[in-house]
Amino acid sequence: MTAPVQGGMGDHDYVEYVTARLPALHRLAYVLSGDAHRADDLVQQTITTLYVKWSRVRQADNLDRYVRSMLVNTFIDQRRLAWSRVRLFAEPPERVAYEPDQDERTAVRQALARVPRRQQAVLVLRFFYDLPVAEVAEILGVSVGTVKSQTAHGLTALRRLLGEQTVAALTKER
Numbered sequence: 001m002t003a004p005v006q007g008g009m010g011d012h013d014y015v016e017y018v019t020a021r022l023p024a025l026h027r028l029a030y031v032l033s034g035d036a037h038r039a040d041d042l043v044q045q046t047i048t049t050l051y052v053k054w055s056r057v058r059q060a061d062n063l064d065r066y067v068r069s070m071l072v073n074t075f076i077d078q079r080r081l082a083w084s085r086v087r088l089f090a091e092p093p094e095r096v097a098y099e100p101d102q103d104e105r106t107a108v109r110q111a112l113a114r115v116p117r118r119q120q121a122v123l124v125l126r127f128f129y130d131l132p133v134a135e136v137a138e139i140l141g142v143s144v145g146t147v148k149s150q151t152a153h154g155l156t157a158l159r160r161l162l163g164e165q166t167v168a169a170l171t172k173e174r
Helices: 011-033 036-057 063-078 104-113 117-128 133-140 144-162 164-170
Strands: none
Touching (some): 011 036, 036 063, 117 144
8 A cells, every 4th residue: 555665765764654654544534534445545645645755744843744634635635636526336325314323433424424524624633633723723724713613613514414412422521
């Protein structure tokens, strides 16, 4: 799953970094996309871009934050690309309707998939990764106020999709 390496001075560092971070990157991609195959694509695209920029970005103050930003921005931008709408099925897969007795994780994942991508990214970074507002703003390249409003809009959408009690339990003490 890593990009091909062509024997440069930083290639060993790149391979070592990506190998160590691959599980965390895939987990973030999966939480954002809700699909293992799309998560693989997100990670692949991110680490390929990272390889191309490696000589410049490996000296970043917080390389993990930089790479996480790359992945989140790739996720957000992916919807705009025409190929992201292509599905390799004879018929679209059946969508499972939300039912109150479903496993809570599945219900949250389904509801989260129906929220706009930037709001998804903000909610995942804030509540799944427990990042502070300022760090989320830095990762997404937006203002703190934008993160706060996207959080509010995203939670409103989740409340509408899941019901008030479920969202209250998920965001307790935030």
